[in-house]
Amino acid sequence: MKKKVTLEFPPEVIGKPVVNDVIKGYDVVVNIFKTMIKPNTTGMMGVEIEGAEKEINRALKFLKKNGVRVKPLEKEITKSEKLCTHCGVCVSVCPAFALSVDRKTFRVNFDKKKCILCGLCVDACPYRAINIEFW
Amino acid sequence: MAKTYADINRRIREGNAVVFTADEIIGYVEEHGLKNAAKKVDVVTTATFGPMCSSGAFLNTGHTTPRLKMQSATLNGVEAYAGIAAVDLYIGATQMREEDALNNPYPGKFEYGGAHVIQDLVDGKAVHLEAKAYGTDCYPSGKADTWLKLEDLNEAFLFNPRNAYQNYNVAVNVSDRTIYTYMGKLLPKMANATYSSAGQLSPLMNDPLYETIGIGTRIFLGGGEGYIAWNGTQHATNVKRNSRGIPEGGAATLSLIGDLKGMSSNYLRAVSFTGYGASLAVGVGVPIPILDEKVLKRTTIKDSQISAPIVDYSYDYPNGTGKTLGKIDYESLRSGSIKVKGKDVPTGAISSYYKAREIASELKARIKKKKFFLSEAVQKLPANTVFKPMRQRGASK
Numbered sequence: 001m002k003k004k005v006t007l008e009f010p011p012e013v014i015g016k017p018v019v020n021d022v023i024k025g026y027d028v029v030v031n032i033f034k035t036m037i038k039p040n041t042t043g044m045m046g047v048e049i050e051g052a053e054k055e056i057n058r059a060l061k062f063l064k065k066n067g068v069r070v071k072p073l074e075k076e077i078t079k080s081e082k083l084c085t086h087c088g089v090c091v092s093v094c095p096a097f098a099l100s101v102d103r104k105t106f107r108v109n110f111d112k113k114k115c116i117l118c119g120l121c122v123d124a125c126p127y128r129a130i131n132i133e134f135w
Numbered sequence: 136m137a138k139t140y141a142d143i144n145r146r147i148r149e150g151n152a153v154v155f156t157a158d159e160i161i162g163y164v165e166e167h168g169l170k171n172a173a174k175k176v177d178v179v180t181t182a183t184f185g186p187m188c189s190s191g192a193f194l195n196t197g198h199t200t201p202r203l204k205m206q207s208a209t210l211n212g213v214e215a216y217a218g219i220a221a222v223d224l225y226i227g228a229t230q231m232r233e234e235d236a237l238n239n240p241y242p243g244k245f246e247y248g249g250a251h252v253i254q255d256l257v258d259g260k261a262v263h264l265e266a267k268a269y270g271t272d273c274y275p276s277g278k279a280d281t282w283l284k285l286e287d288l289n290e291a292f293l294f295n296p297r298n299a300y301q302n303y304n305v306a307v308n309v310s311d312r313t314i315y316t317y318m319g320k321l322l323p324k325m326a327n328a329t330y331s332s333a334g335q336l337s338p339l340m341n342d343p344l345y346e347t348i349g350i351g352t353r354i355f356l357g358g359g360e361g362y363i364a365w366n367g368t369q370h371a372t373n374v375k376r377n378s379r380g381i382p383e384g385g386a387a388t389l390s391l392i393g394d395l396k397g398m399s400s401n402y403l404r405a406v407s408f409t410g411y412g413a414s415l416a417v418g419v420g421v422p423i424p425i426l427d428e429k430v431l432k433r434t435t436i437k438d439s440q441i442s443a444p445i446v447d448y449s450y451d452y453p454n455g456t457g458k459t460l461g462k463i464d465y466e467s468l469r470s471g472s473i474k475v476k477g478k479d480v481p482t483g484a485i486s487s488y489y490k491a492r493e494i495a496s497e498l499k500a501r502i503k504k505k506k507f508f509l510s511e512a513v514q515k516l517p518a519n520t521v522f523k524p525m526r527q528r529g530a531s532k
Contacts, residue, residue, distance in 0.1 A: 085184065085404065085416065085487045089319045091471070092327035092483030101471060106489040123242070124320040126186060126406035126414070126485075 002050045005060070006134075008069035009043035018066045019045070026059040027051055034134055046073060046134050075117045076133045079110040083129035090121040090130060137427040140511045143177045147502055147509070152177040154502050156495035157336045157423075157434055164435045173428040178502055178509065181341045181421050181434075182355070182494035183333040185486025186406050186414040188317065189297035189368060191227040192253050192395055195289040196264060196279075198222055204274035208266040209233065210252045217266065221274055225294075226252050228405075228415035238410060242315045248413025250405035253293075256285040257357075257398050291395040293357060293403075297367035299419050301339035301387040302443055305330045305463060305482075307475060310449035315410020319485055321448055325478055328445065331485035334438040334465035336495055338421035339387050341434045343380040345372075347423055349512025354391065355420030355498045357403035360507070361393020363421075371522035379436060383462060384444045387516060391419065402494065418490060420498035424509050438465035445475055455524065 007019075014037060023030050028051035037043030049056050060070050077098075086108045091099045098114035099121060101107070121130050146152040153176050155163055160179050164172045194215070204221040207214070212232040215224040228250040237243050255262050261282040270277050285291055306318035307325045314321050319329045334340060342348045352363040367388025374382045402418030425431045444459040451458045463473050468482050501507035 086489035087185070087484050087487040089329055089483040089485050092329060092481045093320055093322060101469075103469075103471075106487075106492065108489075120320075120322075123244075123409040126319070126408050127404065127416075128246075128407060 001053050001056065002048055003056050004046070004048045004073040006071045006073055007045040007047060007063065008071065009037060009045070010067060010069070011040050011042065013067040014039070014043050016066060018063055018068055019047075022059045022062060026062070027055045028059050073134060075119075077110075077112070077115050077117060077119070077121070078131050078133060079108075080129045080131070083127045084108060085127055085129075087127075089126065090124050093120045093124045095120065138177070138425065140424055140509055143424050144508050146177050147505055147507075150503075150505060152502055154178045154180060154499045156492065156499055157181045157341050158492065158495070160431075160434050161335065161437055164431065169428050169432060173425060173431045176425045176431060178499075179341065179423045179425060179431070179434040180495040180498040180502070181336055181338040181423060182419060182491045182498065183299055183337045183486055184402070184418040184490035184494060185331055185333075185416055186317070186408070187295060187298045187417045188229050188412075188414045190293065190295035190415040190417055191225055191249060192256075192291055192293045194224045194226060194291050196222045196224065196283060197287070197289050199276055199279050201276045202274045203266065203268050203276035203279050204271060205266040205279070206268050208264065210262045210264055211247070211255065212263070213247070213249050213252050215249075228253065229412050231413060242410025244409060245407045245412045248405070248407075250413045250415035253395070253415060254400050254403065254405040256291065257395060257400050257403055259284060259286075285396060293361065293391070293393050293395050293398070294364070295391045295417065297369060297388045298391045298417055299338050299367070299389045299421075300332070300385055301337070301343070302382050302441070303331045303385055304446040304452070305443050305468065305473075306448045306452070307445060307460065307480065308449045309447045314449055315408065316448045316452075317408060317411050317414070318448060319483070320409065325475055325480050328468075328473060328475065328480045328482045329485050330443060330465075330468045330482060332441075332443065332465065333486055333488055333491035334441050334469070335436055336488065336491045338419065339389070340381060340436055340441055341423055342430075343376070343382065343433060343436075345387065345516040345518055346433070347426070347430060347512065348389075348421055349515045351510055351513035352421065353508070353510040354393075354422075355418070355494060355501070355507075356391055356393035356398070357395075357418055358399035358401060359393055359395075359397025361391055362510075363389050363512070364392040365390040366516045366520075369522045370517060370520055372518045372520050377440070377442070379440055380433075381436065381441050383442055389419075391417075402490075418494045420494040422498060422502065422507070422509055438469060441465050443468070
C-alpha cells in the first residue's frame with residue numbers, strides 16, 4: 001500500500017537523520033515530494049511511504065518515537081489577492097460554491113470553509129492567482 | 136442645445152465637468168430624465184478589462200557600438216519580431232518562450248510568453264535581450280547580449296491590432312471531455328459557461344454605431360494614456376443588431392496605441408491560459424462626450440438589453456459551423472447561472488467587471504482632476520464592413 005503523510009520536524013529533531021534511518025531500517029520506499037526545512041523552525045516534509053501496511057506503521061511509529069510529528073496529508077487552496085483581478089472565470093468551475101462573485105462589488109470571494117479541495121479552479125485561473133498547497 | 140468638444144473641455148478645465156461612469160449613468164437618467172440629464176452631464180466613462188490576444192509592443196533598443204542590424208532577437212527567451220529597421224522590435228503578447236513545452240504534455244501551462252515580457256518591462260524589471268545579425272558594411276556587429284529595462288529603451292509603445300471587441304460569444308462545451316480554450320477551461324457536458332464582455336460598461340456597447348468613438352479618440356490604456364489608432368482587425372459592422380443598434384455577437388474592434396512607459400501592471404497584465412497560450416489582459420477606458428440627448432441615450436444601455444450568442448467550443452467553434460445554441464443577455468450571465476437547452480449552467484466571466492468599473496472610475500477621476508481631456512475623432516470607424524474567412528486557393532483538400 002501507499003500512504004501520504006506530512007512529517008513535521010521540531011527544531012531539535014532537524015539534525016537527526018531519521019528519514020535515512022527509516023529508509024535503511026524498514027522495508028519501505030520513501031518518496032519525498034515536498035520539503036521545507038529551515039534552521040531553528042519546524043521543518044515540514046511531504047512523503048509517500050510505500051510498503052506492507054504493517055511495515056509502514058512500524059516506520060511511522062519509529063518517526064514518532066524520535067520526535068517527528070506525523071499528520072495525514074493536508075491540501076489547501078489559496079487565492080492571491082495581489083494577482084486576482086476578480087474576473088470570475090474560476091467561479092463557473094467550482095462545484096462547491098466556495099468561489100463566488102459578490103453581486104454588489106463584483107469581487108470574487110473565496111470561502112475556505114466550503115472548499116472541497118478538488119483543485120478544478122487552479123488551472124482555470126489565467127492570472128495564476130489560485131494555488132494548491134500540500135501540507 | 137447640443138454641446139461641443141470645446142464646451143466639454145472648457146468645463147473640464149474649469150473643474151466643473153459632470154462625469155458619470157456607464158453604470159452610474161443608467162440610474163441618473165432614470166431619475167432625472169433624458170432631457171435634463173443631457174444638459175447637465177458632460178462625459179460618460181466606459182471601460183473594459185480582459186485578455187486581448189491581439190496585443191504587443193514596439194520597442195527601440197538603441198544602437199550598439201559598433202552598430203548592429205538585428206536579424207533575430209529574443210527577450211527573456213521569447214522571440215521578438217526583428218524584421219523591421221536595425222534596432223526596432225515588435226514583441227507579440229502570445230509568442231511563447233522558445234523552450235516552452237507548449238501543449239506537450241497536454242494541457243500545457245504556457246507560463247511565460249510575450250505578454251509576460253511586456254509586464255516585466257512595465258514592472259521595471261530588466262529583460263534579457265539576445266540578438267543576432269549577419270553584419271553589413273554600415274551595421275558590422277554580429278550580436279548583442281544585454282539586459283534592458285523599460286527606462287533604457289528609446290521608445291516602447293503598445294500597439295494592439297485588435298482590442299475591445301464589441302460583444303463576444305458565450306462559450307460552452309457539449310463534448311464528454313474538459314477542453315482548454317481562450318475562453319478558459321470548459322467542463323464537459325455544458326457544466327459551465329464563460330463570457331467576455333463588460334456589457335453595459337463596455338466602450339462600443341455605449342456607442343454602438345460609432346458616433347463619437349473613432350480614429351484619434353484619446354483613451355485610458357493600461358493605466359496610461361493612449362489613442363484609437365485605427366479600426367481593429369476583423370472589424371465587422373454589418374451584423375445582426377437589436378432595436379437599440381447593439382450587435383448580437385462579435386462586431387466592431389479597435390486598434391489601440393499608447394506609451395508603455397506610463398502603464399502599470401494593475402491595468403496591463405500577462406495571463407496564461409492552460410492548454411491554450413499566453414495573452415495580455417488590457418485595461419481600456421473610453422470617454423464618451425455627451426454632445427446631445429441621442430448620444431446620452433446610447434450610454435444608458437443596460438446588461439439586460441444586450442445579448443450574446445452561446446457557442447459550443449468543442450465542435451462548432453473550431454470547425455466554424457456558425458451554429459449557436461441560442462442567445463442570452465448579460466444580466467442573466469452576470470447572475471451566475473443561465474439556462475441552455477433546458478439545463479442550468481453556472482457562468483464565469485473572462486473579462487473582469489470589477490476591473491472595468493475601477494477603470495471607468497479612474498478615468499472619471501482623471502477628468503474631474505483636469506488630468507484628462509477629450510479629443511474629437513479625426514475620422515469615423517468604418518461602418519460597412521464584413522469579416523471574411525480565409526480564401527483557400529490552390530490544392531484542394
